[in-house]
Amino acid sequence: xxxxxxxxxxxxxxxxxxxxxxxxxxxxxxxxxxxxxxxxxxxxxxxxxxxxxxxxxxxxxxxxxxxxxxxxxxxxxxxxxxxxxxxxxxxxxxxxxxxxxxxxxxxxxxxxxxxxxxxxxxxxxxxxxxxxxxxxxxxxxxxxxxxxxxxxxxxxxxxxxxxxxxxxxxxxxxxxxxxxxxxxxxxxxxxxxxxxxxxxxxxxxxxxxxxxxxxxxxxxxxxxxxxxxxxxxxxxxxxxxxxxxxxxxxxxxxxxxxxxxxxxxxxxxxxxxxxxxxxxxxxxxxxxxxxxxxxxxxxxxxxxxxxxxxxxxxxxxxxxxxxxxxxxxxxxxxxxxxxxxxxxxxxxxxxxxxxxxxxxxxxxxxxxxxxxxxxxxxxxxxxxxxxxxxxxxxxxxxxxxxxxxxxxxxxxxxxxxxxxxxxxxxxxxxxxxxxxxxxxxxxxxxxxxxxxxx
Numbered sequence: 001x002x003x004x005x006x007x008x009x010x011x012x013x014x015x016x017x018x019x020x021x022x023x024x025x026x027x028x029x030x031x032x033x034x035x036x037x038x039x040x041x042x043x044x045x046x047x048x049x050x051x052x053x054x055x056x057x058x059x060x061x062x063x064x065x066x067x068x069x070x071x072x073x074x075x076x077x078x079x080x081x082x083x084x085x086x087x088x089x090x091x092x093x094x095x096x097x098x099x100x101x102x103x104x105x106x107x108x109x110x111x112x113x114x115x116x117x118x119x120x121x122x123x124x125x126x127x128x129x130x131x132x133x134x135x136x137x138x139x140x141x142x143x144x145x146x147x148x149x150x151x152x153x154x155x156x157x158x159x160x161x162x163x164x165x166x167x168x169x170x171x172x173x174x175x176x177x178x179x180x181x182x183x184x185x186x187x188x189x190x191x192x193x194x195x196x197x198x199x200x201x202x203x204x205x206x207x208x209x210x211x212x213x214x215x216x217x218x219x220x221x222x223x224x225x226x227x228x229x230x231x232x233x234x235x236x237x238x239x240x241x242x243x244x245x246x247x248x249x250x251x252x253x254x255x256x257x258x259x260x261x262x263x264x265x266x267x268x269x270x271x272x273x274x275x276x277x278x279x280x281x282x283x284x285x286x287x288x289x290x291x292x293x294x295x296x297x298x299x300x301x302x303x304x305x306x307x308x309x310x311x312x313x314x315x316x317x318x319x320x321x322x323x324x325x326x327x328x329x330x331x332x333x334x335x336x337x338x339x340x341x342x343x344x345x346x347x348x349x350x351x352x353x354x355x356x357x358x359x360x361x362x363x364x365x366x367x368x369x370x371x372x373x374x375x376x377x378x379x380x381x382x383x384x385x386x387x388x389x390x391x392x393x394x395x396x397x398x399x400x401x402x403x404x405x406x407x408x409x410x411x412x413x414x415x416x417x418x419x420x421x422x423x424x425x426x427x428x429x430x431x432x433x434x435x436x437x438x439x440x441x442x443x444x445x446x447x448x449x450x451x452x453x454x
Contacts, residue, residue: 033177260419
C-alpha cells in the first residue's frame with residue numbers, strides 16, 4: 001500500500017497490508033492478553049496511559065510532521081490536534097476511577113445492591129483519517145482504561161500516524177497482548193468484520209457506518225458509529241459584533257480544510273445583517289494563506305483524498321446551475337497536490353446538494369432567511385443530526401431554536417468544538433452511541449447488577 005503526500009502527490013512510504021492470516025494472529029494475541037490486562041489494578045493501567053500522554057508531548061514535532069505529510073493539514077494544526085488529544089487524555093485519567101469503579105446503589109439492613117463495570121473484552125476500533133489522534137483517543141484510551149484489549153485499524157490515509165500511535169503505546173509500557181494495529185484499506189476492514197470481536201467502534205462516513213452495522217448485527221455485540229454531519233449554523237440579527245461572528249464561523253467552516261464531521265456545513269443569516277455578514281465572511285476567507293502545509297502561516301493545505309475534489313466540483317457546478325452565486329473560489333488549484341480553493345456560495349437554496357450532502361471540504365453555502373422560524377425549518381431539513389449552532393445575543397432565543405433541532409450537540413455563540421467532559425454523539429445518519437464524558441467510559445463496559453443478601 002503506497003502512502004501519498006497529498007501536497008506533492010509523491011509516494012512517501014510503502015506499507016505491507018495485513019493478510020487474513022496476520023490479522024487472525026494479532027486477534028489471537030489480544031485474546032491471550034485481555035483477561036490479565038483487566039485484572040491489572042486500574043492504577044497500573046492509568047500509569048501506562050499517563051506515560052503515553054508524556055510521550056506525545058516529547059515527540060510532538062516528529063509526530064506532527066508525520067501527520068502533516070500524509071493528511072496534508074498545516075503543521076500548526078497537527079500540533080493543535082496532538083495537544084488536543086493530550087487534553088482529552090488528561091480528563092480521562094482524572095475521571096477513570098470515578099466512572100469505572102463499583103457503584104453502591106442500595107445499602108440497607110440485610111441487603112446490598114451494586115453495579116460493577118466489566119470490560120467488553122477484545123474490541124475493534126476502525127478509526128478515521130481526518131483527526132487520527134482525537135478520534136483515536138476517544139476510543140482506545142477509555143477502552144484500555146476499562147480493561148479491554150484493542151485491535152486498532154487506522155485509516156489507510158493516516159497509516160503512518162497509526163503506526164506511531166501503536167509504537168508509543170508499547171513504549172509507554174502497554175503489552176503487545178493488549179493493543180495491536182491492523183494495517184490496510186478496505187480488504188483489511190472486511191476481514192475485521194468477519195472476526196469475533198466483542199465490540200465494534202467506527203468513525204467515518206454514513207455509508208460505511210451503515211454497512212458495518214449491517215455486517216456485524218448478527219454478532220449481537222455493541223456496535224457504535226460516529227458518522228458525518230451536515231451541520232447548520234444560524235446567525236441572528238441581534239449579534240453584537242458581526243465581523244467577529246463572521247471570522248469565528250468562517251473558521252468553523254474551513255478549519256482543517258472543512259474535513260471535520262462537526263465543521264459548519266451550511267449557514268443561515270437573518271436578512272437584516274445578511275449583506276454585512278457576507279462581506280465580513282468573504283474578507284476573512286480571502287485573508288487566508290493557502291500553500292504547502294509545512295510553510296509558516298498556511299491556513300489551508302491540500303485535501304487528504306484526491307477523489308473528494310470531484311465531489312466538490314459537482315456541488316459547486318450544480319449550485320451555480322440552480323442560481324447560486326460564486327463569491328470566491330470554486331475550483332481545484334493549479335499545480336501539484338490535492339488543493340481546492342476556499343469556496344463561498346451565496347443565494348443558495350436547501351434543495352442544492354451543497355446544502356444537503358456532506359461536503360467535507362473547503363466549501364460553504366450561505367443563505368438569507370427572514371426570521372428565526374424560517375431558519376429553524378431549514379436547519380431541521382437534513383438526514384443528519386450531529387451538531388447545530390446559533391449565534392445570538394439572547395441565550396433564551398438560541399435555546400428555543402436548538403431545543404427543536406434533533407442533534408447530539410448544540411452550540412450557542414460557538415461552533416466546531418468538542419469537550420472531553422461532554423458526550424459526543426450523533427442522531428439519524430450521524431450515528432449513535434457516545435464517546436467522551438462518563439458515557440464514553442461506560443460504552444466500553446458491560447454493567448453487572450449485584451444483589452447481596454446477608
